[in-house]
Amino acid sequence: METWTLSLLLVSLHGAAAVIHSMKNFETASSGLPNFPEYVSVGMFDELQVDHYDSNTRRVEPKQDWMIRFTEEDPEYWKSQTEIYFSSQQVHKANIEVAKQRFNQTGGVHIFQRMVGCDWDDETNKVVRGFYQYGFDGEDFISFDMKTETWIAPKQQAVITKHKWDHDKAWIAQINHSLTQLCPEWLKKSVKYGSSSLMRTELPLVSLLQKSPSSPVCCHATGFYPDRASLFWRKDGEELHEDVDHGEILHNHDGTFQMSVDLNLSSVPAEDWRRYECVFQLSGVEKDSVTRLDEAVIRTNAEKPIDTTTTTTIIIIIAAVAVLVLAVVGFMAYRKRKGEKLKDFQV
Structure with a gap:
């Protein structure tokens, strides 16, 4: 069949x-x-x-x-x-x-x-x-x-x-x-x-990500179309081939694509970061998308200190929510007590 x-x-x-x-x-x-x-x-x-x-x-x-x-x-x-x-x-x-x-x-x-x-x-x-x-x-x-x-x-x-x-x-x-x-x-x-x-072209959202201060900086581009694209780091205008790790182009659920490239900065002094930039190129689009390496725009998982006032406020909010949940559960329990309802290759 x-x-x-x-x-x-x-x-x-x-x-x-x-x-x-x-x-x-x-x-x-x-x-x-x-x-x-x-x-x-x-x-x-x-x-x-x-x-x-x-x-x-x-x-x-x-x-x-x-x-x-x-x-x-x-x-x-x-x-x-x-x-x-x-x-x-x-x-x-x-x-x-x-x-x-x-x-x-x-x-x-x-x-x-x-x-x-x-x-x-x-x-x-x-x-x-x-x-x-x-x-x-x-x-x-x-x-x-x-x-x-x-x-x-x-x-x-x-x-x-x-x-x-x-x-x-x-x-x-x-x-x-x-x-x-x-x-x-x-x-x-x-x-x-x-x-x-x-024939359409869609440019991506480009972000700089870092898990911790000692981790490589990831340049992540998502939402672009078509998949004929490139993403790379360069220093002083020259493309880098060392200390970089290129990821594969992956699918997004909406039919667009995403990709990333990591840069190891462990041996780069902080004052030299401004010499680096992430470049995204898309087929059919003449102008490159350039994101300069800037510590201020890097999104990271590193924990930030929380002051005492913020901590106290969070505790009060959690306690209030807990009381509300207990009240709702108690009311529901009360209502329940009241009785409210191919070709087959087989040879």
Whole structure:
């Protein structure tokens, strides 16, 4: 059963220089996790989430406003995609059990995943890479090789699946069509609906943070878009490469990004701090965002002394709140006394 969701074949429009666009759909089935949905599917393009489905809500939800416009021509689109995901949920649930048998496992926590997608070059109109791969408990299980049109089995337990799928020529043709034809077609169509949103640039809030006076100073930038950005320290106008620690670009819940870079100042005299500055650069924005190192603007976790008057006031407030809570609890107790109321690889 082919469960590839075409709504996920979306384009990245970060600028004229960026011609490689990426789509990926991640499906995760789990067992032994009582507080986690047994199936979750997330659609991503260039690290931006575009839709979501899970076994608790049992419906596909768009995560970008332009995704709604993208599918206005087909009123039944989201309903049909929900049915596809529900079917995929059943298949992956069965696949977990098959994988557990292959690895001679019974209980415990297990994760089965599938990732489908492509990287596409809009200048050559060709697919650079196609993705169709499965994983079990955090390790590769089996993947499709577009060049040889065969399946690669890195685990002995997947060999039986490889033999079965290599002989399914109809399904191989379907996968090839999805990765080489449908992907670029839907990438082009999405330009019409998503360009205004995807071409935007959002500058971050930049802060200087420090856990303690002896800790490195962290320059933290959050809320920027797109993710093609850089953050670094420089001294006297020259970028620093020593005594710095670069963090990864991370996602924010609203679709923007965050990143940080630490600077070790343990051997730098206080009078030299003014020579340092943190620089943020965003693709498509000519002007850099520069934050000069200044002890006065550093946010820190170091405790500040509290005078006696402040301490006394806090104690009085806490005592008053405690009395109020006891009164409410007593009243509630009184009222209570008064009686007030996928393709399945199984062979």
